Amino acid sequence: MRRRALLAGLAAPGLAGAQWAPSRPIRIVVGFSAGGGTDITIRAMTARLQASLGQPVVVENKPGASGNLASEMVLRAPPDGHTLLMGTIAALALNPTLFRNLGFDPRVDFSPICLAGDILNLFVCAPDKPFADFAGLLAAARARPDTLSNGHSGVGGTGHLAGCLLDSMAGIQTIQVSYRGGGALIADIISGKVDFSCATASTTLPHIESGRLRALAAPTPSRSPLLPHTPAVAETLPGYAVANWNALVGPRGMAPAVVARLNTAMREALADPEVAGNLRRHGVEPAPSSPEELSRFIREETEKWAPVIRAIGATVD
Numbered sequence: 001m002r003r004r005a006l007l008a009g010l011a012a013p014g015l016a017g018a019q020w021a022p023s024r025p026i027r028i029v030v031g032f033s034a035g036g037g038t039d040i041t042i043r044a045m046t047a048r049l050q051a052s053l054g055q056p057v058v059v060e061n062k063p064g065a066s067g068n069l070a071s072e073m074v075l076r077a078p079p080d081g082h083t084l085l086m087g088t089i090a091a092l093a094l095n096p097t098l099f100r101n102l103g104f105d106p107r108v109d110f111s112p113i114c115l116a117g118d119i120l121n122l123f124v125c126a127p128d129k130p131f132a133d134f135a136g137l138l139a140a141a142r143a144r145p146d147t148l149s150n151g152h153s154g155v156g157g158t159g160h161l162a163g164c165l166l167d168s169m170a171g172i173q174t175i176q177v178s179y180r181g182g183g184a185l186i187a188d189i190i191s192g193k194v195d196f197s198c199a200t201a202s203t204t205l206p207h208i209e210s211g212r213l214r215a216l217a218a219p220t221p222s223r224s225p226l227l228p229h230t231p232a233v234a235e236t237l238p239g240y241a242v243a244n245w246n247a248l249v250g251p252r253g254m255a256p257a258v259v260a261r262l263n264t265a266m267r268e269a270l271a272d273p274e275v276a277g278n279l280r281r282h283g284v285e286p287a288p289s290s291p292e293e294l295s296r297f298i299r300e301e302t303e304k305w306a307p308v309i310r311a312i313g314a315t316v317d
Helices: 004-011 037-043 044-051 065-075 089-098 134-143 156-172 182-191 202-209 255-269 273-281 289-312
Strands: 024-030 056-060 082-088 110-119 121-125 149-154 175-180 198-202 215-218 245-251 284-286
Touching: 024 044, 024 065, 024 273, 037 056, 037 065, 037 082, 037 110, 037 245, 044 056, 044 202, 044 255, 056 245, 056 289, 065 089, 065 110, 065 245, 082 089, 082 110, 082 156, 089 110, 089 156, 089 245, 089 289, 110 255, 110 289, 121 134, 121 156, 134 156, 134 215, 149 156, 149 182, 156 175, 156 198, 156 255, 156 289, 182 198, 182 202, 198 202, 202 215, 245 255, 255 273
Parallel strands: 024 056, 024 082, 149 175, 149 198
Antiparallel strands: 082 245, 110 245, 110 284, 121 198, 121 215
16 A cells, blocks of 8 residues: 555665664663553564664553653653664654644654554454444444443554544544553453454454454455455445554664664564564554655655544644
């Protein structure tokens, strides 16, 4: 889809000769709690990154404010390549419009390194809920306004945006319930405390396969090859689509040689058959890029979603 041009970054010239090497463990900060989609994605890559870089790679979870707390932590770090952010579409493209007083601009305050992958999201619910499919969910929401609870893994995240957009396009009113990460959210969906959610496939697929969750629809323009029998939301609500992705970035001012070496390590990890297979099993399609392509992509995504966010009135003070 939109990532074909970015895949060309695999052949980006001039990276093989980068001489920088980390001198101590590398810390990659995740803006959500352990067990969520972003956390699962980067942890699937750490062993391969360690082998490539010759230093331990430590994942640190810093949940809060839709990834902003993690972003601020990384932005305060020295730009020496040893503290990085596994960013999301929320932290890198949505938050500048969602938050009135963000205090930084991801488009200029981060050093782009490499896009990691496209993430499949799914609308899910517990199997004992009275709606058996997505059309049934919409019917239940219309019949009982302000009754159904819609959980998401953080204000300003993709799940939150997906819920706001759904309410706006479908003409329904649901109750938004915010969590600090995907792990706790999924537990409450399974138990029935939350009626439904648009959550990452990495956190929902194991429970769909075990029968503890029901897949209602994917917020994609067409059906996902991973779940071909699960309809796209657009089949019931034409024009509805919400994307999700992860990317590795560092503090502003990182030396080109540092960025180049980290980009090479990321692309090697994403090209590894074991890593790629693991990611795909969790609903993540590897999509490596050059730093320049990632910079353009972040700007394009910010500009694409800004009018949508304003149109549906989704803001955070």
